[in-house]
Amino acid sequence: MADVNRGNRPLSPFMFGTYYRPQMTSMSSILVRITGNALIVAVLMIVWWLVAAAVSPECFATADAFLRSWFGDLVFLGSTWALWYHFGGGLRHLAWDFGYCLNVETSEKLGWAMLIGATVLTFITMIVT
Structure with a gap:
């Protein structure tokens, strides 16, 4: 059957802009x-560091220098934030599995709580360690 409305509809629901307004629930x-x-990526870097320690002192020195560089620090800072955010997402999905917080307004608030909570917990982790 011919689609008579082919030229008047968006090609994908995920086309941002005029066709789709991003929501906090989808973005989170x-x-x-x-x-x-x-x-x-962070796990692979840690595995590389551990394997390098088992191989030789020269390999370990290379891996350790990379992980202690400004780039390694930046990756681990981002990984700390990602770990807290992912943990918050897991808690949110656990609540959803039990049937709590399923309305849109609460889900949007949980998305913002995950974003802010991950940032605060990352700063606390930086201060403590």
Whole structure:
């Protein structure tokens, strides 16, 4: 059957701008997925550091210098934030699994709470360590 409305509708619901207004619930869900994948980078860096320690002192010195550089510090700072944000997303999904906080207004507030909470907890982690 021919689609008579082909030229008058958006091609994708995820086209930002005039067709789709980003919502906090969708953005926080996407960010939880991104932070989960970004944490893999930090884990790989830690594994590299541990394997380098097992291989030789020269390999360990290289890995340790990289991880202690400004770039390594930046990656671990971002990873700390990503870990707290991802943890908050897990708690939010746990509440949703039990049937709590499912209305849009509360879900939007939880998204903002995750964003602010991850930032505050990252600063607390930086101060404590």
